[in-house]
Amino acid sequence: MIELRDISKKIGQIIHIKPTSLTLQTGHFNVLLGETGSGKTSLIKLMAGLDLAASGQILINGQDVTKLSPQKRNISLVHQFFVNYPHMTVFDNIASPLRVAGMAKSEIQGRVEEAADILQLRPMLNRRPQELSGGQQQRTALARAIAKESQAVFLDEPLANLDYKLREELREQLPELFAGRGAVVIYATSEPEEALLLGGETALMHDGHVAQFGPTAEIYRKPANLTSARVFSDPPINSATIQKNGAQASLPTGVSWPLDGQAAALPDGAYTVAVRPHHVTPASQGAQAVELTGQVQVTELSGSESSAHFLMGTDNWVSLAHGVHPYEVGEDHAFWMDPAHCYYFAPDGKLVA
């Protein structure tokens, strides 16, 4: 278990991590999701001890490690680059942390072979990293982390430099690889889809702080605030200011729809509505669907899905739908929004309905 208590970091006047508290459980797959510069790597470096925190406390399995060097924290780190010792064989690379720790030869042999088997590196043990493919190099780095049996494993965008197919393959294996190894696994990524595929828990990071933390599917379905909703959506979530009047919500463009339940009970005033792109479709999805009109700006066809960016008043929205749709760039098109999947946020960004 890793506990962060009001941990923060700044370099000079620039704040990298705002005071953050977070508890990451052993045996869980914890994802740090956020765009580049949101503080994922900074947070990992703090937990790994590669940087020292400006304030706060870090505990690993109850032990205060705030001031400990990385070596004494018993952790592993796998980078986005394939970091292996260039002139050592795969075997020696996997064995290197064990040798530094002064482990007996026979035990090293056993652990390295076990890790190599898990990652299918057995035939490559006598090769050097530069003779391996990118996927094999990264598997060597992962094997080193597994053989070390550390308390915490940090995976900092480990799949970012692999090609699509390998990425899919390794991503599927990752949660199993570390399951039952008694380590806290922390996986940083900038892709919302990756977080959903990996499952476990997700911490949404934005601008140096954790916007929301919880079981991945849950925080996807129920973003606590507008920032979380934005971080955890790809393509970006659509949002617009609405005026709530009685049981009626209306957009600046004049489009309005009836509110029910929690949303209808809110005090009248200005709110922000947010709806994921796949709930804005070029065809009506039911009687309650709200018709919007927007000028199509950009269209993309990706395999079985087509997306359209359209301008509605001053807001840029995206529609994502199955099938091929005949959009014409520059023309006005009708889109239907499903009000059942709308989130409503108060002016301070909190989810209210």
Place this chain on the structure above:
Amino acid sequence: MKTQNQYGWYFVLPVLLLVAFNALIPMMTVVNYSVQETFGDNVFFWQGLDWFEQILRSDRFHAALGRQFLFTGLILAIEIPLGIIIALAMPRQGFWVPVCLVTMALPMLIPWNVVGAMWNIFTLPEIGLLGYFMNNTLGISYDMTQDPIAAWVTIVTMDVWHWTSLVVLLSYAGLVSIPDAYYQAAKIDGASPWSVFRHIQLPKMKTVLTIAILLRFMDSFNIYTEPFVLTGGGPGNSTTLLSIDLVKIALGQFDLGPAAAMSLIYFAITLLVSWLFYTLMTKDDGK
């Protein structure tokens, strides 16, 4: 079978012409002289391989070659490790980086004959700063015009001063190109500074070090200007390196035939040793 397209040659032609004019044609002149005897007036006598035999059997050539290998060996043994150590000690970021880099580059910007003249004056026993300090303040007898050992210490020191920077700059370029991730991995493993050097920095510097060693070998093996200005090959013949001896034979004695033969032997040795270095240092790369 693939169609052979001959147009490729047109693209190589400018390079071929350039190489022909700056290397091949002058070298053919040397080859021409090396197998003939001339007394001027464009009169030549065929001599065959006599000059080559004469040079290869001459004690004078053996002595100069020995001195040359000693000089180059000392240079490499001092400059390469020293250059790596200085590069390791240099800051990787911040205000002092450009200061260090410019300071390092300065000796290399000075014309070679000026370097020789500078060190000549610097070491003069009575008026040179170093010479005066050694003789009159420390009381150590030091006069490179009289003492062969002092002359050797001076030319080696001068070359180290002049050229270690090249090794430093190349090593430094190799060092800064190592991603931070490697150092982080080493920190997490708890690797010692020696392990970091042995297992990360040295392997990652290998390519630039290969270049540094080759350049320093070729330059120091062919060195002429600086020792010529500094010691003129003396005292006696104690610092007469191959190139100095060659010029003595060619221009001093006007023995163009033997000088030409010696040039070709000299060139062959440089080429052979460079090839050996390169082959030995890159033999693991392909595996």
